[in-house]
Amino acid sequence: xxxxxxxxxxxxxxxxxxxxxxxxxxxxxxxxxxxxxxxxxxxxxxxxxxxxxxxxxxxxxxxxxxxxxxxxxxxxxxxxxxxxxxxxxxxxxxxxxxxxxxxxxxxxxxxxxxxxxxxxxxxxxxxxxxxx
Numbered sequence: 178x179x180x181x182x183x184x185x186x187x188x189x190x191x192x193x194x195x196x197x198x199x200x201x202x203x204x205x206x207x208x209x210x211x212x213x214x215x216x217x218x219x220x221x222x223x224x225x226x227x228x229x230x231x232x233x234x235x236x237x238x239x240x241x242x243x244x245x246x247x248x249x250x251x252x253x254x255x256x257x258x259x260x261x262x263x264x265x266x267x268x269x270x271x272x273x274x275x276x277x278x279x280x281x282x283x284x285x286x287x288x289x290x291x292x293x294x295x296x297x298x299x300x301x302x303x304x305x306x307x308x309x
Contacts, residue, residue, distance in 0.1 A: 184248045184249055184250050185248070185249055186246045186247065186248055186249075187230075187231075187247055187248070187249045187293060188230075188231050188232055188233070188246075188247035188291075188293065189226060189230070189231075189232040189244055189245070189246055189247070190232055190233045190234070190235060190244070190245045190247065190291070191203075191232070191233070191234045191235070191242060191243070191244050191245075192235055192237050192239045192242065192243055192244075192245055193234060193235070193236060193237070193239065193242040194236065194237070194238060194239055194240075194242070195236070195242075196220050196222065196234055196235075196236035199234050199242065200222055200234055203224070203234070209224045209225070209226065210224075210225070211223065211224055211234065212224075214233070220235070220236040221233055221234070221235050221236075222234040222235075243288070243289060245281065245289050245290065245291050246290055246291065247279070247291040247292075247293040248290060248291070248292055248293065249293050249294070249295065250292045250293065250294055251294065252294065253271045253277075253278040253279060253280050253292045253293070253294040254271045254278075254280075256280075256292045257270070257271055257280040257282060257292060260282040260284075260290075260292075261282070263284075264284060265282040265283060265284045265287075266282065266283050266284070267280065267281075267282050268281040268282060268283050268289065269281040269291075271292075276295060276296060277293060277294050277295040277296045278293075278294045278296075279291055279292060279293050279294070280292050
């Protein structure tokens with residue numbers, strides 16, 4: 178049974194200090210084929226994880242590799258603040274990117290989770306009448 182208010186996991190991202198070794202491991206084990214994405218400051222590999230579910234591997238200064246689920250929400254700012262009120266540390270404040278907004282929070286007991294709010298096209302922005 179699926180709730181209308183369910184916030185689905187829409188992306189899975191591995192944070193690692195060794196992008197090439199992580200990529201080689203998962204390519205060999207799962208046959209995932211990474212695609213390099215050019216970013217301004219970080220090395221990033223996009224992954225097609227199957228069934229239309231996407232993911233990636235990002236190289237960063239983490240002490241221990243970890244998988245971060247991206248959960249789709251309707252208001253990334255509200256979920257980030259709610260997590261803060263529940264005791265989470267905000268690792269990445271809400272930030273806008275080309276396709277939407279994201280933030281990352283962490284708790285000692287609950288690990289890390291990212292919130293994702295995709296950009297949507299508003300009818301008025303594309304010239305569609307309000308009554309449609």
